[in-house]
Amino acid sequence: xxxxxxxxxxxxxxxxxxxxxxxxxLVHLFLGPVVPSFDTISVRQxxxxxGPSNESITQVTKEEPVVVAFDRRFxxxxxxxxVYRNASWKAExxxxxxxxxxxxxxxxxxxxxxxxxxxxDCSGQGVCNHEFGICRCFHGFNGEDCSQKLRLDCxxxxxxxxxxxxxxxxxxxxxxxxxxAKCYCGEGTKYxxxxxxxxxxxxxxxxxxxxxxxxxxxxxxxxDIITTNSSKQGWCNVxxxxxxxxxxxxxxxxxxxxxxxxxxxxEVPVQCTxxxxxxxxxxxxxxxxxxxxxxxxTDCSIPSTLSTVGEWPQWLRPARLEVPSDKSVPGNLxxxxxxxxKKRPLIYIYDLPPDFNSLLxxxxxxxxECVNRIYDDRNATIWTDxxxxxxxxxxxxxxATAHRTLNGDxxxxxxxxxxxxxxxxxxxxxxxxxxQNHTGLxxxxxxxxxxxxxxxxVEKYPYWNRSSGRDHIWFFSWDEGACYAPKEIWxxxxxxxxxxxxTKHNHSTTAYWGDNWDEISEERRGDHxxxxxxxxxxxxxxxxxxxxxxxxxxxxxxxxxxKTFFYFNGNLGPAYxxxxxxxxxxxxxxxxxxxxxxxxxxxxxxLGKQHAEDVIVTxxxxxxxxxxxxxxxxxxxxxxxxxSGRMEDSILQGCVPVIIQDGIYLPYxxxxxxxxxAVRVSxxxxxxxxxxxxxxxETEIQFRLANVKKLWQRFLFRDSIxxxxxxxxASFGHEEDWAVQFSKLKHDDIFATFIQTLHFKLHNDPxxxxxxxxxxxxxxxxxxxxxxxx
Numbered sequence: 138x139x140x141x142x143x144x145x146x147x148x149x150x151x152x153x154x155x156x157x158x159x160x161x162x163l164v165h166l167f168l169g170p171v172v173p174s175f176d177t178i179s180v181r182q183x184x185x186x187x188g189p190s191n192e193s194i195t196q197v198t199k200e201e202p203v204v205v206a207f208d209r210r211f212x213x214x215x216x217x218x219x220v221y222r223n224a225s226w227k228a229e230x231x232x233x234x235x236x237x238x239x240x241x242x243x244x245x246x247x248x249x250x251x252x253x254x255x256x257x258d259c260s261g262q263g264v265c266n267h268e269f270g271i272c273r274c275f276h277g278f279n280g281e282d283c284s285q286k287l288r289l290d291c292x293x294x295x296x297x298x299x300x301x302x303x304x305x306x307x308x309x310x311x312x313x314x315x316x317x318a319k320c321y322c323g324e325g326t327k328y329x330x331x332x333x334x335x336x337x338x339x340x341x342x343x344x345x346x347x348x349x350x351x352x353x354x355x356x357x358x359x360x361d362i363i364t365t366n367s368s369k370q371g372w373c374n375v376x377x378x379x380x381x382x383x384x385x386x387x388x389x390x391x392x393x394x395x396x397x398x399x400x401x402x403x404e405v406p407v408q409c410t411x412x413x414x415x416x417x418x419x420x421x422x423x424x425x426x427x428x429x430x431x432x433x434x435t436d437c438s439i440p441s442t443l444s445t446v447g448e449w450p451q452w453l454r455p456a457r458l459e460v461p462s463d464k465s466v467p468g469n470l471x472x473x474x475x476x477x478x479k480k481r482p483l484i485y486i487y488d489l490p491p492d493f494n495s496l497l498x499x500x501x502x503x504x505x506e507c508v509n510r511i512y513d514d515r516n517a518t519i520w521t522d523x524x525x526x527x528x529x530x531x532x533x534x535x536x537a538t539a540h541r542t543l544n545g546d547x548x549x550x551x552x553x554x555x556x557x558x559x560x561x562x563x564x565x566x567x568x569x570x571x572x573q574n575h576t577g578l579x580x581x582x583x584x585x586x587x588x589x590x591x592x593x594x595v596e597k598y599p600y601w602n603r604s605s606g607r608d609h610i611w612f613f614s615w616d617e618g619a620c621y622a623p624k625e626i627w628x629x630x631x632x633x634x635x636x637x638x639x640t641k642h643n644h645s646t647t648a649y650w651g652d653n654w655d656e657i658s659e660e661r662r663g664d665h666x667x668x669x670x671x672x673x674x675x676x677x678x679x680x681x682x683x684x685x686x687x688x689x690x691x692x693x694x695x696x697x698x699x700k701t702f703f704y705f706n707g708n709l710g711p712a713y714x715x716x717x718x719x720x721x722x723x724x725x726x727x728x729x730x731x732x733x734x735x736x737x738x739x740x741x742x743x744l745g746k747q748h749a750e751d752v753i754v755t756x757x758x759x760x761x762x763x764x765x766x767x768x769x770x771x772x773x774x775x776x777x778x779x780x781s782g783r784m785e786d787s788i789l790q791g792c793v794p795v796i797i798q799d800g801i802y803l804p805y806x807x808x809x810x811x812x813x814x815a816v817r818v819s820x821x822x823x824x825x826x827x828x829x830x831x832x833x834x835e836t837e838i839q840f841r842l843a844n845v846k847k848l849w850q851r852f853l854f855r856d857s858i859x860x861x862x863x864x865x866x867a868s869f870g871h872e873e874d875w876a877v878q879f880s881k882l883k884h885d886d887i888f889a890t891f892i893q894t895l896h897f898k899l900h901n902d903p904x905x906x907x908x909x910x911x912x913x914x915x916x917x918x919x920x921x922x923x924x925x926x927x
Contacts, residue, residue, distance in 0.1 A: 207232035218810035222885050222893075224848040225813035230897055237922035238896050243478040244915040248453060248543045252442030252471045257282040264419075264428045266488055267441035268543075269597075273433075273491050275425055276499045277316025289318040289569045299356050301339075306502050307567035310338035310358035311373070317423075317500055318567035319395060322373035326363055331373060331403050334502060337391035338362060353390075362388055377402045396423055396504040399514045408512040411498065412436040413533045414864050416450065424498025424507075425491065434488055435495055435554065436536050439543065442473055452541045453477055481916055482895040484540050484610075485548035487598070489555070493590050494532075497559040502566050507559035509679055510861065517873065518861055524782065525558035526679035527634070528614040530857035532556075534888040537860055545600050547914070549899050550630075551609045555590050557583050558614045561652070580621040580654045584661060587611065588623040604628075607672075607902075616647055616779030617667060618675075621654040624663025630898075631668070632891075634780040636675040636802025639666040647778040648719035670807035672902075674894055677804045677852040677887055678782045680789060682875040683763065691767035692791040692849045696842055702751040703795070703827060704766060705730065705773030707783070709756045712739040716756060726775045726797055729823045730754055752827060766790035770838060771816065771830050774803065788852045793841045795830065797823065804852065808894060814844035855879055855886035 211232045219231025253270030263274035263283035274283035291313035293302030312323025340357040362372040370388040393403040411421035419428035419437035431443030456475035509526030564579040575581035609629040613619040618633030645653040710728040735745035737755040772792035774783040787794040794815045862876035
């Protein structure tokens with residue numbers, strides 16, 4: 138189909154076009170191929186400058202595939218980048234996003250609203266999934282109607298030598314709550330519900346050498362914790378008022394580790410941490426959402442036919458329904474349909490059994506594990522520096538996004554919510570989370586969880602076989618990412634922080650043996666790399682919201698205020714006091730850096746061979762780490778046991794990242810044009826690092842600094858943080874400082890970048906392109922965006 142349109146230009150528009158033609162011709166004369174010649178400005182482009190009239194003449198010819206020259210519309214710059222929404226993308230990606238993502242329109246999607254009932258309403262010990270009529274049971278309960286009470290012991294089987302069994306995090310000398318495998322003071326004490334976990338309940342032996350740590354004797358209970366003698370170190374009978382007034386002694390190993398409690402003596406009940414805090418449609422019980430009637434899902438965000446339409450989440454509004462005029466949905470409906478306008482790509486989120494998420498959260502033994510926030514005695518948010526908090530932030534984002542759909546047939550992608558950071562953290566939590574079949578390898582246990590999730594969705598849903606899993610998304614947040622993904626799911630897209638392609642480092646790089654994946658059999662793991670840049674994505678790690686750094690505008694600090702030429706502050710290995718003892722830590726990269734450029738004396742009192750006044754490479758803790766980065770031009774980005782958060786630290790403080798980790802991708806590196814804002818140096822060139830950096834002229838430095846300033850917000854979980862800000866404002870009527878600062882941010886964040894990535898992949902991956910062409914869906918895009926680009 139060839140379409141010819143009459144031009145309808147004003148004289149001013151004609152003059153503008155003429156000026157552009159002359160300017161391009163002159164630039165071409167002097168710069169040659171740097172910018173397109175006049176030949177590359179198509180008739181259609183010039184026509185678009187004027188705008189077509191409503192009159193058109195259509196001529197029918199034979200139908201042939203249309204090849205769209207996006208590179209002509211949006212030519213790449215000297216560094217091979219195309220800027221889209223303030224970020225420098227690799228040319229092909231930036232050109233498609235500029236041409237197509239920018240003009241995407243909403244389409245009508247039919248959303249199914251379930252109304253199936255569950256047996257005995259889950260006996261009050263679970264949440265009914267109204268899509269399937271299946272119960273999701275709380276911790277310690279099981280069965281079709283959650284009526285079966287489990288016994289989850291705190292201790293392993295006792296022996297004559299170990300009357301409380303071998304050590305495990307849940308080990309308990311007092312009262313074990315067998316629904317959660319948690320330890321409490323128990324009956325006969327003044328505060329029976331006060332936690333008494335781990336070493337709190339056992340005798341502590343003082344070391345012979347004061348420099349050595351205390352040792353816990355796990356075979357002997359400490360009866361003093363139930364004492365009423367104020368001269369002994371008590372716990373279970375201690376009144377908080379007396380303790381705060383220093384009238385009694387307390388055992389320092391006893392503290393308030395469990396969630397939902399606050400105060401030195403756990404005397405203040407507070408809000409527990411749940412996914413999206415149950416979306417205001419349920420109660421958070423230690424990590425598991427107990428949903429209100431008519432709602433279900435991990436975060437109680439999915440309405441059933443028993444819900445009220447006016448309370449539906451934003452991603453289901455506005456909805457067109459066939460319901461009574463008073464908007465109350467009849468309770469006897471099995472399901473109904475809601476027509477909602479949405480932009481693609483659309484993501485279906487599996488409502489997995491809670492074994493893979495909610496139960497892991499509810500049963501955790503340390504409140505700071507698995508989550509990126511807890512709540513204080515005012516129920517105000519306290520953000521944590523938990524390294525793997527990105528998984529919680531991302532999960533909350535995807536559950537609340539406008540790109541979410543309940544219609545698997547309309548979905549473009551499928552997210553499988555398995556919380557691997559929680560699995561690994563809880564690997565030694567209790568006997569019912571068994572490591573016995575995994576020879577102590579947390580990596581092996583984690584692989585098993587993902588394999589079971591795969592088996593569940595293959596058995597219960599039709600979507601996996603549609604694509605052999607290629608349109609499915611899994612998140613691996615731990616140190617070495619998807620290195621220990623089971624072979625069955627490797628076709629899928631992996632979200633990771635560790636983009637090791639195994640082209641150089643083709644084995645486990647962690648110095649911690651429990652996470653090593655080399656020993657996992659090929660029969661279970663297969664022979665896949667840890668990361669495939671053709672399908673996978675490295676996303677930024679979690680960073681604690683820092684309102685002070687944002688108010689100080691560290692990201693925008695000008696060049697003249699950056700006096701340190703190169704900066705790295707972190708563990709430098711065994712040559713330094715309190716350094717990691719393993720030579721394999723950081724694959725030896727940090728050690729080599731320190732040997733050349735160390736600015737602090739090592740154990741032998743030596744500095745680096747090439748130390749310089751304006752180069753800081755130190756393990757010494759900084760008084761103001763973010764400010765030190767903001768005073769630097771270049772900042773080091775090196776691995777730890779796997780990924781480290783140094784890339785995020787650099788970008789968020791406006792420093793040019795210098796990356797040394799061969800064959801290992803950083804966040805968005807297979808999408809963004811890294812040459813525009815970062816520097817890569819090979820591991821073999823570490824001795825020449827500073828000379829290489831000093832070789833950049835001022836223009837090149839300013840260029841990279843400017844691009845860091847443009848994209849820094851893409852390294853923040855802004856939208857997830859603002860979800861919490863909205864919840865806090867609804868509860869308290871005011872905003873904390875972190876909420877105020879984040880509400881000022883307007884550019885694309887991590888999740889927006891992820892959605893743009895999916896949109897590009899949806900129409901540019903060869904397999905997905907075939908699906909787009911063959912399926913009769915409305916994609917809300919011009920036809921040219923659904924076809925092969927040049």
